[in-house]
Amino acid sequence: MTNKLKKAIVNKIIIRDMENADINFVVNLGNKTKELWVSNELRFLIDRNTLKRWIKYKEDDELLVAEIANKPVGFSLTRVDYKTAEIVFIAVDKKFRKMGIGTRLLQETIRRLRKKGVIKFYLYVQSYNKRAINFYRKMKFKKGPLCYFMYKGW
DSSP, rough: OOOHHHHHHHTTTEEEOOOOOGGGHHHHHHHHGGGGOSSSSSSOOOHHHHHHHHHHTTOOOEEEEEETTTEEEEEEEEEETTEEEEEEEEEEEEGGSSSHHHHHHHHHHHHHHHTTTTTTEEEEOOOOHHHHHHHHHHHTTOOOOOOOOOOOOO
């Protein structure tokens, strides 16, 4: 794809608040995007009911959808606790990657949350997910201390 075509597509991206009508898209994309899975046993951790409640009671959280021509192509889910935000998930449909959609989602998330007084942002990324690590480094995120995700009873 040429840079000119990519730029035309990026200019048509709309970032908007997530709605209940987006739930199936988000869950389906999450289930298809292995980079979001904790493990093969723990695939995408957000189910339809959880997402529906989150949309209804989001308070300061930011739940965003990227769309092109009224078609959702990506999403971001960010949880806020006082002046700190956890970027829980960002995902873009494989057919629409490398077009700046993830960048736009992250930029809009940060812009909105800064207006609400959030000053710190953090996220977790799988150590093998070099594409995501490079993306977050490009967006000026720094590597933090090593941590382990541990779970029981799932």
